[in-house]
Amino acid sequence: GKKSLRQKVVDELKHYYNGFHLLWIDTKVAARMVWRLLHGQVLTRRERRRLLRTCADLFRLVPFLVFVIVPFMEFLLPVFLKLFPEMLPSTFETESKKEEKQKKKLNAKLELAKFLRETIAEMAKRNKADTG
Numbered sequence: 001g002k003k004s005l006r007q008k009v010v011d012e013l014k015h016y017y018n019g020f021h022l023l024w025i026d027t028k029v030a031a032r033m034v035w036r037l038l039h040g041q042v043l044t045r046r047e048r049r050r051l052l053r054t055c056a057d058l059f060r061l062v063p064f065l066v067f068v069i070v071p072f073m074e075f076l077l078p079v080f081l082k083l084f085p086e087m088l089p090s091t092f093e094t095e096s097k098k099e100e101k102q103k104k105k106l107n108a109k110l111e112l113a114k115f116l117r118e119t120i121a122e123m124a125k126r127n128k129a130d131t132g
Contacts, residue, residue: 016068019092023057026091030054057089064088 003011033043033051043051064087067077081087093101 015092015094019089022091023054023061023089026050026054026057053090057091060087060089064092 030051033047037043067073067080
């Protein structure tokens with residue numbers, strides 16, 4: 001059924017707490033990676049991507065904190081998220097948003113594969129006509 005207002009507020013607070021907690025963990029791991037980089041070690045591709053994502057999340061945190069700190073500005077957050085969908089740090093995304101993003105990426109990859117398949121078929125026809 002429907003959740004009460006109190007339950008919705010508690011759920012939102014849990015969501016923000018978990019998001020900040022995950023961001024803190026990512027920041028600690030990223031700091032260790034930067035330390036390793038400064039001491040001449042090389043990062044793997046996966047570590048480099050995680051470091052870049054964490055740095056981007058920290059830069060996204062600044063405008064997000066304005067919404068959290070300024071009273072009643074959190075009511076404008078959905079409007080700004082519609083205008084700027086990548087504004088939230090990745091640790092604050094819900095599962096439905098992650099799934100939606102994955103579906104969009106998959107559709108884009110499928111469209112690209114379809115285009116490439118058609119292009120290869122057209123090139124094969126052209127080569128067959130040239131040799132024939």
